[in-house]
Amino acid sequence: MSYSEAREMFADWGVDTEAALDKLAGIAISVHCWQGDDVRGFETRAGASGGGIQATGNHPGRARTPDELRADLEFAYGMIPGRHRLNLHAFYLDTDETPDRDEIELGHFTPWIDWATAQGIGLDFNPTFFAHPKADDNLTLSHPDQGIRDFWIEHGRRCREIADGMAAAQGGEVVNNIWVPDGSKDNPVDRMGARRRLEASLDAILSPDYPRERVLDAVESKLFGIGVEAMTVGSHEFYLGYAIRKGAALCLDMGHFHPTENVADKLSAVALSVPDILLHVSRPMRWDSDHVILLDDSIRAMAQEVIFAELTDRVRIGLDFFDATISRTAAWVIGVRNMQKALLEALLSPQAQLKQAEAALDFTTRMILTEEIKGLPHAAVWDEFCARQDRPTGLALQSRLEGYQASVASRG
Template identity: 55%
Template structure:
C-alpha cells in the first residue's frame, strides 16, 4: 500500500508542478497548521461542575449515542485517540466548567489555575497548546438570560470576576506551555421577544468588558477574544453581543481578537467573506468552524464549499499568523471521537486544497482582466489529484490513511466506550 501511495503522490506532484505548485512545500506548510479542538464534543458540553445539570443559554446537544466521557480522565483518553488519528500537532480548547476541583465545590468566579493543573500536565506531555473560555451559561446566575449585560449589578459583577479569573487561568496556560492561550468570551445575553431598549444592555456589556480587560495580562501568555451571535434559543429577537457590537469593540482596541463562529450568522451570511474585511481593522481573528444546518446547530464539519472558502481566505490572503483556527460542534448522535476526527481532518483537507492552489497565477489573470483563464484554472483545480497529496501527508504524519481511522475508533468503542453507563 505504501508503494502505491508513493507512486500516486509522485504523479500528483508532477501534475501540480505543471500548474506551478510545489506539493512538498504545501505539505511542509500544512504541518505547521494547528487546530484548536473543542473539549466539549467529548461529553456533550456537560463539564464537571455539575454534569447532570441541564444545558441553558441556547446550548443544545442532541442525540444519545453511548460512551460519552463522564470525567476528565475519560475525556483525556478519548482526546488522545482523536489526536492520534488527526495528522499534525494540535491544540485543545477548554471551557471553565471542565475544572477539576476534587471534592470541593468551587464557584466559577473563584476558579484558579490549580483547578486545571492536570490539563496543563497532560497538554505538556502531549505537546498541545491550550485555549480557554469563561462558561457564562448553564448556571443559576445566567437563568435570567443576562450575564455581563445584566441590569443587576451583583449578577454582572459575578460574571466580570469570572471572566477576569479566566483570563488569568489562560495566562497560566500560556506561561506553562510556552504558547499563548486564546481566552474567548461568549455570552448568551438576549431577549426572546422584541426589546424596548436595545442600547442599555450593550452599554452595560461594553462597561463590563472594559472592566474585565482593564486587568493587565501579558499578551505573550494570553490573547483576549470576544464572540458574537445573531440569535439563540430564548434570545431569538435580540442579542446584546451582536456582530456589529463586537466588530466595533475590537476595531476600537488594539489588543482584542474578533471571534467569528460559522454558525452565528444569518444562513445567507458566510464568515469566509468576513475574514479579509475584519483583518483590515482588527489585530487577529479567532474562528470557530462548525456546520450550521439552517441555524446554529453545530453539526460535524464536512468538506463543504464554505469550509474550503474559509481556509482559502486564510491561506491565499497570507494570514495564517493572524487567524487562530478552532472547531466548535457537538454531535451526540454519533461516536464522539469519530466526530472530532472527521471534522478536524476535513478542515486540514480544506487547508491542503488552499495550499495546492496556484494563487499568484490566478491573481495575475485577475489583475490582467483575464477572467476566462481565471475561471478555467479554478475549475481545472477541482479535478486535480489532491487526495494523493493528502494520503502522502497522512503517511508522513503516521496516521491512518482514508477510512482506516474508523477501525481504530470502533476498536476503542468496543474496548472502552461500550463499558460506560
Template identity: 50%
Template sequence: MSTVQRYELAREMYKKIGVDTDAAMEILKTIPISMHCWQGDDVAGFEGDGQLSGGIQTTGNYPGKARNPEELMADIDKALSLVPGVHRINLHANYAIFEDGFVDRDQLEPKHFKKWVKFAKERGLGLDFNPTYFSHPKASNASLSSEDEEIRTFWINHGKACIRIAEYFATELNSPCNVNIWIPDGFKDIPADRMAPRRRLKDSLDQILSIDYDKKKVLVAVESKVFGIGVESYTVGSHEFYMNYAAKNDLLCLLDNGHYHPTESVADKIPSMLLFFDKVALHVTRCVRWDSDHVVLFDDETKEIAKEIIRNGHERVILALDFFDASINRISAWVVGMRNMQKALLNALLLPNEKLAKLQENRELTELMMLQEELKLYPVGDVWNYFCEMNEVPQKEDWFEEVRKYESEVLSKR
C-alpha cells in the first residue's frame, strides 16, 4: 500500500472523530523550530581551544565533528534537508566568525555574524541568539552576579553587545530574534548569603536592558535552572527569580524542561505562564535523572509539551531545541530531535482537543480516559509519512541512508 493510500485511510479514521488531517498538516508547516547550532561541534564555538566550563559537558568522541564555520554550516544544511518545513537556527555568541582579528566577547559586533546572516538569508531561515556566559576565563567563578565589578561589567557589556547583534539579525532577516540569557552562576555548597548574588544579577540585567533597542525585533528571554555541575547547592538564576524579573520587566520567561526537579512538568507550566505572559519561550531537551541534554525523543514528556503548545496557541510559543550528544552521529542527533518534536506537534494537532476538553468540562472522566488511551494507537505515523512526502523529505527511517552517505563522503574525511 502506498503512502498516499495509507494516508487516505488515516484521514477517514480521524475524520470520524472530528479531526481534519489536512488542516493539521497545514498548521504544522507554519510552526518553526529553532535548531541549535551547538549540537554540530559539541558547544565548542570558534573562539579558540573549545574547552568547556560553567557546568557544560559533552560526552563521547564520535568522528566528524565540525571544526570551522564552513563545516558547521554544511552540516546544518544536511540536517535541515532531512526535516520537513522551514525552521530557524539558534546561535551562541561564541560562534562569532572573526575575519579581521579576534575580539573578546564584550566587543562583539554585528560584523562578526554577517556570514551567519548571509547563510540564513539565502535559505529563508530566522536566527535566534544567546549570550555565552560560560567557557571563558572571566566566567571561572561567576558572570553577571560576580563580586568583582570589573568582571561583572565585562559580562554586562557582553549582554548589551548581544542585544545589538540580535537587532541586526531581526532587521536583516525581517524576523524577530529571541535573545536568551542563561548564566551558570552559583555555589557548590550551601551559601551564607542568597540575596546578594541575586541583587547583583538583577542590577546587571537592568543595565543590559537599559540600552535602546526595538522590543518588537528583539525578544529577550531569561532562563532558569535548578542546579548545575559545580553549583549543586545554589543557582543564582532560579525559576522564581527569573519568572518575577520577566513579569516585572515585560520579558519572556524561558522554560527548559531539563532545568527543573525530575517530578516537575514543563507541560503543566506552559498554560499557567500563558495566563500572565503574551508569549513563552521553550528549550525542549531530554534529561536523564538530571539536566543531561539528551536527544529529544518522541516520548511522553515531549508529547505532553506539544499538547500544551497546540492547545494554548502555538503562535504564543517560541520553540527551540537544546541538546548535545558527542557519542553518536551529530547530524543524526539533530534530525532525530527535530523530527521528533514535529511528530509530537502533529500528534497534538491530530487530537480532538475540543471534544476532550468538553468531556473534562462535563466531568465525563471515564470516557475521557478511555478516549485518550484509544487515541494513542491512531495512525499518526501514516499522516507523518505523508507530510514528509509532501515536503519532499525522506519518510520513515529512509532519511538515515542520507546520513550514512554524508558520513562516508564528508564526515569520515575530517
C-alpha cells in the first residue's frame, strides 16, 4: 500500500499521519553503548566482578576499542531514522591514562565528546558501580566500610562533574543515571542500616547542585540481582521515595521488576509525583535477561502510555539490552527501530475516540476500536518515515546489516 492511500485511511479515523511523523521525528532515543562490546568497557581490571551483569554468547564482531565502537555506532545510527543520543558508561573512557574510578575527569572522555558533537549526537552518562575490585562484595554506596563508600561517592561526584562538562560542551541536557548493585545474597538483619548508608551516600553525590537544564540526575531501582537475591538496597520503593524527596528523575527499567508486573502502568502513577522519568527499555524474557526488544505487547503498552499520557516532554527514553549471540550492530538497529515503530503506532491511534468511549464507560466501543485499529496500515507510514530520511527497510535493511556484520566478523 502507498503512503497516500494509508494517509487517507488514517484520516477516516481522524488521525493526521503528517502530525504523527513530525512528532516521531522529535523523539530522541538514547542508544546504550554497552550493547556493542558486551558490557566490557575500556578498562582492564583483573579479577573484577561484573556486578551481576553478563552478556551471553560470543558472536564475532565485538568492538574492542573506542574507535571500533564509534564506527559501529556510526553505522547503526545510519540505519535508524531520526536524531538520537548515546548513553555512555563511565568505564568507556578513551584515554592513554589509567585513572581509577575516583580519579576520572572530563578530559578522559574528550574523544567521545568531539565525536558525538561532530555527529550531532547528544550524550547521556552513567557512573559505573560494578566491574571493579571495590564492588566485589556487591556493595558500593551502602558498604559498611566508610572508605569504600567514600571511594564510590567520589566516583559519583566526578561523574556528575563530567556530565555537566559534556552538557556545557554540547549545549544541552545530559541525563546522569545512578544504578548500584548493592544488596544481600541471604537474609539481612539490618536493612535500615544499609538503606540509611545508601541515602547518605546519594546525598553526598548529589551535592553540589548543577543546573537542571544541563544535568538531569536519575536514580534506578531493581528487584534483585545475581548475588543479591535476598535484598536489594535500592529497591523501587526506596528510589521512588528518594526521587520524590530530592526532585530527581526516576528510572524505570523494564527488566527490573517482577515478570508479571506491567511496567507501562507505572508511568502515569509515578508521573504524578516525580518531575521526570527515565525509561530503560528492555525485554525480560526471564526477568532481567535484557533481550533485544521486539515490537511486542509490552513495548506497545509502554509507547502508548508515553503518548496517551502526554509525557514525551517528561520522559527520556533509553534502551538497555545486550545480546552477544547475534550481530551487535543489528541488535541496536532492530531495537531502536522497534521502539520507534511502537511510538508511531501510538501516535497513529485515534486517541480522542478511545478516551471518549472510556470516559462514557462504553467499554464495548473501546474494545472494538482497539482491535480494529490493529489492522490499519502502520507499516506504510513507517516506510514513508524511513524513506524521507533515506533509511532502508525490508530486504534492503537486511542486506545492509548483513554486509556490515561481514565486514567486522574478523574481529573474532
